[in-house]
Amino acid sequence: MAAHVTSRADPRQWGAHEYFKGASNARTARRTGAGLRGFRGAARRVGVIDAGSSAPSRSPSSSALAPFRFPAFRAIWIANLASNMGSMIQSVAAAWLMTELTPSHQFVALVQASASIPIMLLGIFAGAIADNFDRRRVMLAAQSAMLVVSAALTVTTWIGAMSPVLLLCFTLAVGCGTALNAPAWQASVRLQVGHEHLPQAIALNTIAFNLARSVGPALGGLLISLTGPAPAFALNALSYVALILVLLRWRPDITPPKRTPILAAIATGMRFCAQSDPLRRILARGLVFGLGAASFQALLPSLVRDRLHGTEIVYGLCLAAFGAGSICAALGIGAMRRRWGSETVVGASALIFAAALIPVAVTRNLPLILLASFVTGAMWVSTLTTLNVAMQLRSPESILGRCLSIYQAVTFGGMALGAYLLGLVADLWTLPVALFAAAAWLALSAPALRIFAPMPGRDEGRVLP
Numbered sequence: 001m002a003a004h005v006t007s008r009a010d011p012r013q014w015g016a017h018e019y020f021k022g023a024s025n026a027r028t029a030r031r032t033g034a035g036l037r038g039f040r041g042a043a044r045r046v047g048v049i050d051a052g053s054s055a056p057s058r059s060p061s062s063s064a065l066a067p068f069r070f071p072a073f074r075a076i077w078i079a080n081l082a083s084n085m086g087s088m089i090q091s092v093a094a095a096w097l098m099t100e101l102t103p104s105h106q107f108v109a110l111v112q113a114s115a116s117i118p119i120m121l122l123g124i125f126a127g128a129i130a131d132n133f134d135r136r137r138v139m140l141a142a143q144s145a146m147l148v149v150s151a152a153l154t155v156t157t158w159i160g161a162m163s164p165v166l167l168l169c170f171t172l173a174v175g176c177g178t179a180l181n182a183p184a185w186q187a188s189v190r191l192q193v194g195h196e197h198l199p200q201a202i203a204l205n206t207i208a209f210n211l212a213r214s215v216g217p218a219l220g221g222l223l224i225s226l227t228g229p230a231p232a233f234a235l236n237a238l239s240y241v242a243l244i245l246v247l248l249r250w251r252p253d254i255t256p257p258k259r260t261p262i263l264a265a266i267a268t269g270m271r272f273c274a275q276s277d278p279l280r281r282i283l284a285r286g287l288v289f290g291l292g293a294a295s296f297q298a299l300l301p302s303l304v305r306d307r308l309h310g311t312e313i314v315y316g317l318c319l320a321a322f323g324a325g326s327i328c329a330a331l332g333i334g335a336m337r338r339r340w341g342s343e344t345v346v347g348a349s350a351l352i353f354a355a356a357l358i359p360v361a362v363t364r365n366l367p368l369i370l371l372a373s374f375v376t377g378a379m380w381v382s383t384l385t386t387l388n389v390a391m392q393l394r395s396p397e398s399i400l401g402r403c404l405s406i407y408q409a410v411t412f413g414g415m416a417l418g419a420y421l422l423g424l425v426a427d428l429w430t431l432p433v434a435l436f437a438a439a440a441w442l443a444l445s446a447p448a449l450r451i452f453a454p455m456p457g458r459d460e461g462r463v464l465p
Helices: 025-046 071-101 105-132 135-158 164-187 189-193 195-227 229-249 262-275 277-307 312-340 342-362 366-392 397-428 431-452
Strands: none
Touching: 071 105, 071 135, 071 164, 071 189, 071 195, 071 229, 071 277, 071 312, 105 135, 105 164, 105 262, 105 277, 105 397, 135 164, 135 229, 164 189, 164 397, 189 195, 195 229, 195 312, 195 366, 262 277, 262 397, 277 312, 277 342, 277 366, 277 397, 277 431, 312 342, 312 366, 342 366, 342 431, 366 397, 397 431
16 A cells, blocks of 8 residues: 545645744745736646546636645745756757767667656656655655766766767666656655645646746757856756755655565556556557657757757757747646547647648758747647546556556657657658658557547546546
């Protein structure tokens, strides 16, 4: 059994009078409300309801910003935003550094793949660890490990000892930390806000990630153009510190989990996912989408270098456009699912993503590629957020970490395999051929999956109300 969580998280676990010393609860609430008021209008539509549900009421409990009333969620959300910003800056620096170390498209694509491969290989073990141990401690261990690796990456780059293989080893090591952290992180959302606000909390975490994705790459491109990649790596190392400190302050009220042997725990999670028809279909959608959608981010550094003859700033701007599209999609995804349903959202996102790859393959026009980046970012988040929420709502609390880790292993495994194969195609033929192949895969698979692996209906297989 995993840690027991009540249906409503208790804000007093991080009482405002304790976390914000020297201020009354009323003053804290006023400051929090003032800080969020400008964000409320756009984010009001974020409320995430599974396909086929009716529109939520506008009661305080169903507000898109309701999770921010919990001090634990609020503090972790802010710290995680800073950490994600650092990660985006580091990813830009690593990808662009690889273009300077080698002309190989495959090596450049492997930078993206190396961040996903550990999630595929280690994610299921990480899910069992998240269900067998205190999830807060698991996150602390993962964040601390990534801090050490990023510091070593900084030093190695600073002294000029970096090589393509060594850079892949470092990004692989950071990916291992991400693989360990991700299931515990996603499963801990219930500890922060409880079941009632879970969809809104997932959407807000998606916004935080994609806000970092929007701003971080542009900052990263500017930073490495002025100072080189080493300071960008150092900035990411520092970004882990804030999240580590916040996690040290967080003391959720949990029942210690009942530990089971890791292999037996993994078998339980895999057996549940294999026996659940709705989960099997969700996993199939994640795998197929990941195979084709990995093309854009994996090949973008080579595209900017070889076809646009751009600099690291141009690369950062393309990623920033991708992040901006992600934010817009995260703000509206709840309303889109309520209106059209999860199947339509996921299927249409794959088709639009495929269409957006065509101008990227045939043009050298930067504004058009920036527009395509915006569209692919929106479709990326529309798909992955829908799949994530569908998975969480159909996974029991006792094996939630394992179910989420299996979903991530399948989806990110598809991305890693797609990045490797498309990088190989680009080396054997050309970049446009690789992009056309990815577009064809997404366009042909979308109607087939609608028939053979449709998204679950509103109440199909749900374990949460």
